Amino acid sequence: MVWLQIKKIVVVIIGAFLTAVGMNLFLIPANVYSSGFTGIAQLLSKVLTDYTPITLSMGLLLLLLNIPVAILGWMKVGKSFTIYSFISVVLSSLFLEIIPIKQLSHDILLNAVFGGVIIAVGVGITLKWGASTGGLDIIAMVLSRMKDKPIGPYMFLLNSLIILTAGFLYGWEKALYTMVFLYASTRVIDMIHTRHAKLTAFIITKKADELKRAIHQKLVRGITMIPGKGAFSNETRDIMMIVITRYELFDLERIIKDVDPKAFTNIIQTTGVYGFFRKD
Structure with missing residues (x-):
């Protein structure tokens, strides 16, 4: 650290x-x-x-x-x-x-x-x-x-x-x-860096609970949990979806690297967010 x-x-x-x-x-x-x-x-x-x-x-x-x-x-x-x-x-x-x-x-x-x-x-x-x-x-x-x-x-x-x-x-x-x-x-x-104001991260991991706690300690963002299964391995995985601002990307990358370096993460552009997006 x-x-x-x-x-x-x-x-x-x-x-x-x-x-x-x-x-x-x-x-x-x-x-x-x-x-x-x-x-x-x-x-x-x-x-x-x-x-x-x-x-x-x-x-x-x-x-x-x-x-x-x-x-x-x-x-x-x-x-x-x-x-x-x-x-x-x-x-x-x-x-x-x-x-x-x-x-x-x-x-x-x-x-x-x-x-x-x-x-x-x-x-x-x-x-x-x-x-x-x-x-x-x-x-x-x-x-x-x-x-x-x-x-x-x-x-x-x-x-x-x-x-x-x-x-x-x-x-x-x-x-x-x-x-x-x-x-x-x-x-x-x-x-x-990135041109996008907001980004959506899809994180496929076996350590969802640990990642959840670490993310909530650092970022004020909600997380949606989606059950997943590997097509080749047939192993179950948790898929975590989280919407962040571009200024939070560095912290999220660090958290994932520290908690689960083997996690597969896909960062995609978010053009708009409708509904609850925590702002406090």
Whole structure:
């Protein structure tokens, strides 16, 4: 368990470093804007510098924006997820201050694409290891637990505001390249982690009772038990069906690996859930 936590922290550090590299070496020098809270911090920092006597670094703004979200996550989501996510935010803010802003290429398209890919790799591996980069990820978890609302429309609205504001203040060409960044980063994150907000896991196991207890200790999710029988072996098995959010996939994978490494698990896309889906 300690070794797992160490590996998780190392992944969070690498993810935060890659985010800062993508920002300071590609997006910021090209005036291409990121998405989510990172994009808000980037845009606010530039607006304050250009239009007011106040100067606040992007790293500091990113940290300040995430503090209330982290408090909300602590109360509504869970301590472990929120702690690792906030560590990611703090490290990203630190690396943004340490790594110098340097323009490696004068081609805006190259900056948008490479910045998007590098940042997406950092975000993707962080999500894959059961943490997040803060901001909208924590809000997504809160909405999923409280109201079972999709995060997609909120992300679209926030990113649209970033693009429109950047276009209005600094030219529509920059806004269009921001859309290129969003496309590149989204595609890479989808490849590394998963694009689906909800997933259904079918677990075929001989240790259903042990798995049930372990899952209920970690996840606030219901489980449906289905009797099964092997077509070749004729041995009876239990099939466990559980619907989870993508942020819970890492924890579920770890539980299955610890309790029954021989279990056969099928993770499939869930396009919608009707009926009771526990949210508290």
